[in-house]
Structure formats: structure tokens, C-alpha cells
Amino acid sequence: MPTPFFAAGSAGFTAWSLDPTCCQARPIAMTPTEVTKIQFAGPGRVQVVTEPMEFVLAPDEVLLQTRFSLVSTGTETAKLTGLQEVTYPFDTGNRACGTVVACGSDVRNIRVGDVGFSYTPHWSRAPARRLFVKAPREVPQLHVPFAGMASVGMTALRVGQVELGDQVVVVGLGLVGILTAQLCRIAGAHTVGVDMKPSRLRLAKACNLPDPIDANLPDVKARILEATAGREPDVVIEASGTPEGAIQALQLTGSQGEGNVVLLGSPRRSLDTDVTPLLNRVHLWRGGSVNLLGAHEWRYPLHRDPFHKHSIERNIEVVFQLMAEQRLCLEPLISHVAPPERAPEVFADLIDQPDTMVAALFDWTATDHRPG
Incomplete structure (x- = not known):
């Protein structure tokens, strides 16, 4: 089973390894980079925007280049249709596979180039502020978001x-x-x-x-x-x-x-x-x-701690082990794999064809060339 990457703490990620070779030992100030986002502009309106963003990583954050992100159909379509109230424009998405491109100074056991799961939005790049769990190499990147x-x-x-x-x-x-x-x-x-x-x-x-x-x-x-x-x-x-x-x-x-x-x-x-x-x-x-x-998923602590047997982090590690052993059948569940530019079409299909649309993923690999 994958080793834990972050322990519980007062501010998201907290290091519990003292390996100084894991990441740079200072906060990372990134030069502005173009970030593509999928947003809900209003009820029933999906837009794809690209804008310059400057990421300044806190000591306990990692920055991810998104590989694939999975639509949480029930939650996201409820927010798109107005069934669940949100403030527009709304940056949607919260289950993704990403590659680490930078680490904060306090992050341990994570290296640039690691691939794993995070609760990050449908962005080409995003900071993982709550959780990042490294995926075993045996798990296809397309399957990683399903861990959530x-x-x-x-x-x-x-x-x-x-x-x-x-x-x-x-x-x-x-x-x-x-x-x-x-x-x-x-x-x-x-x-x-x-x-x-x-x-x-x-x-x-x-x-x-x-x-x-x-x-x-x-x-x-x-x-x-x-x-x-x-x-x-x-x-x-x-x-x-x-x-x-x-x-x-x-x-x-x-x-x-x-x-x-x-x-x-x-x-x-x-x-x-x-x-x-x-x-x-x-x-x-x-x-x-x-x-x-x-x-509800969030009834358990996000991170491992000595006083709780179960946590979301542990659950995802267990799921990754099952994926690595090919004990979960995922391929039949995939209805759509599309580039982010097709987001309006994908969400329209999720709403209009609920009987046939199950899992839709966005493929962000074409955005990997953008400098950070």
C-alpha cells in the first residue's frame, strides 16, 4: 500500500518526514503562467477561459499539472442547473489526476514528477491545498480520479x-x-x-x-x-x-x-x-x-491521525491498491474523455443523456507544454 504523504495538522498538509531531498526547502514563487479553467458562467452556461495566474505556494502546498479530471456528475450538474446554489462564475470540479511540478518548503515524501490524486478543480494547473495522494505506477493516469x-x-x-x-x-x-x-x-x-x-x-x-x-x-x-x-x-x-x-x-x-x-x-x-x-x-x-x-464522504477526517482508524486519505490509498491489483472494473464506466474545450458539449450530454452518460473525464495532457 502506498505510504502516507501528509499527516493531519492545523493548516492542511504537515510534513512528518525529514528527508531534505524531497523538494526545494523554500516557498516557491512561480512566474505567471496561462491557466485554462472550466467555469459555470450562470445557470446552464459552461465556459472555458484561459487567464494568466501567478502561484505562490505556501510551505504546505504542491502545484499540479493536471492530467485528467473527472466530473462529479450529480454535484456538478446540480450546480450548473441551479438545483444547488452557487455564486457564478463558478470554478467547477474537485477530483483530478495531476503531476507535481513544484512543492512548498514543508512538504515531505513528495517529489516533482510524482503523479497522484487531488481534490482540485477542472484547471490545467492548480495548487493542491487539501490532499495529494501518490498513485502507484501500475494505476493508469486516466483511472486515478476515480479514486475520489x-x-x-x-x-x-x-x-x-x-x-x-x-x-x-x-x-x-x-x-x-x-x-x-x-x-x-x-x-x-x-x-x-x-x-x-x-x-x-x-x-x-x-x-x-x-x-x-x-x-x-x-x-x-x-x-x-x-x-x-x-x-x-x-x-x-x-x-x-x-x-x-x-x-x-x-x-x-x-x-x-x-x-x-x-x-x-x-x-x-x-x-x-x-x-x-x-x-x-x-x-x-x-x-x-x-x-x-x-x-457523506466528509464525515471522516481528511488526513490520517492517531485517534481515527479511518480517513479519506486512507480510503484513497486502499482504493489505489485495489486498482493496482486490477480488482476494480472501471473501463465500462467511462462515457466520455474529451479535451477541456469541449466542456459545454460534455455537460450538455450529462444533463440531456443521463441514461447513457456515466463518467466523463477531461484530458488536460495537451496543456503540459506550458511553462511554469
Whole structure:
């Protein structure tokens, strides 16, 4: 497993290695360089701008030349359409693969030329102020940004306490749902996926998730029990990010004993319904006993520290190890790889073709020649 690169501290990255050969031992003042950015100019309006920027790295920062960045479809399209309020113009994106081109004086265990994951926007160059995790050489650079999305799914396993031999159902087979289902299978759980879109059911099969179930059928729970030899799921993970998905998840476990329902997706629209039956599913021992658990990615610390077993940093390291061992199926998930200039077209497709668009990446490799 990759070694840790940054430890927890009061200001983002904190060195815990004293190797003086890692990076230059002084703050880095970069000469102005042209940076290309993908922005939301307003509701439904995507623009690509290039402007000169001067980066002055703090001692605990690294500067990255972006290789590939992945669209977080649900979050970014919500901000583009106005479903989630932001201030325009908005610099979008937060999961990328980048090559280190400069390091602050306090950074250790990272060298210029290292490639890894960061929570940086869709920029040709960007400072990694929160986290940079070096990727193993065996992991293709195109796959590196997926570590951030798989880390979202990892949170559901941690919170839901998925264990070897568990029966798990994942509701919603988009990018996060399929990655989560794969992680559950790797953890030794018998995993069944549920979705209402035929294209997503086919995609799940392409990612080695056998026999996903059509959520449109009237007997979804009966089909799940058939697949689990009559045993109710121990854990149901709601990954669709819809209120309807959460309601369905609550109906799929708990009537034979205790069950965990993990809310992984982030609902962004309202639904008028009677919540009393749902509350009884949580509260009553007869036909209920459901534990309703929230699993937002940021509930865990960003960095490793001595007082927390889990962190986002550790989750990404685990995902990278799985990628290096080729245990995660990613290629079928890639719908688009496009240069940043095509960003308006890519986002239009993500909004207009949600059934067929799953993972879209921007290829920034053509910008590598720009001086820093």
C-alpha cells in the first residue's frame, strides 16, 4: 500500500518526514503562467477561459499539472442547473489526476514528477491545498480520479459495517453505486444491485455485478429474497441520491430483524409523501428495527491521525491498491474523455443523456507544454 504523504495538522498538509531531498526547502514563487479553467458562467452556461495566474505556494502546498479530471456528475450538474446554489462564475470540479511540478518548503515524501490524486478543480494547473495522494505506477493516469469517487463508496462500507458474508443491496447503479457494489463484493459481501434504468443494469453486468434487479418491477423485494436464499439484506446502501431511492431502501430490510440502511447519495429535490410508515420502519420492533445511517464522504477526517482508524486519505490509498491489483472494473464506466474545450458539449450530454452518460473525464495532457 502506498505510504502516507501528509499527516493531519492545523493548516492542511504537515510534513512528518525529514528527508531534505524531497523538494526545494523554500516557498516557491512561480512566474505567471496561462491557466485554462472550466467555469459555470450562470445557470446552464459552461465556459472555458484561459487567464494568466501567478502561484505562490505556501510551505504546505504542491502545484499540479493536471492530467485528467473527472466530473462529479450529480454535484456538478446540480450546480450548473441551479438545483444547488452557487455564486457564478463558478470554478467547477474537485477530483483530478495531476503531476507535481513544484512543492512548498514543508512538504515531505513528495517529489516533482510524482503523479497522484487531488481534490482540485477542472484547471490545467492548480495548487493542491487539501490532499495529494501518490498513485502507484501500475494505476493508469486516466483511472486515478476515480479514486475520489470510490472513496465515496468506501464511506458506505465503513458506516454500514459491511462484513464478510453479509447480504448487501445497492440502490442506484450510477458511477458511485457501481463502484460501491464492487467494493462490497471485494469485502466479501453477497451484493445485489437495483436500478430502474435498463442501461444501468447492463452497465452493472459489464462491471461484473451479476443479476441486477429492475426497480420498476412490482416484486423487487421478492426477487432480492430469491437471490439471497430468503435472507433479508443486512445492509441496504442508497446510492441514487433521490428521495424515492431512500424510500425503497427502507422497504428492503428490517422486517426480519435489524438492518442497516445507509444514505450515500445526496437528495437535491423535494418529495411530498407520508413519512409515518418510514418512521415506523425505523422505530417498531415488529416489521421495523431499521438503522438509518448517513454516509457523506466528509464525515471522516481528511488526513490520517492517531485517534481515527479511518480517513479519506486512507480510503484513497486502499482504493489505489485495489486498482493496482486490477480488482476494480472501471473501463465500462467511462462515457466520455474529451479535451477541456469541449466542456459545454460534455455537460450538455450529462444533463440531456443521463441514461447513457456515466463518467466523463477531461484530458488536460495537451496543456503540459506550458511553462511554469
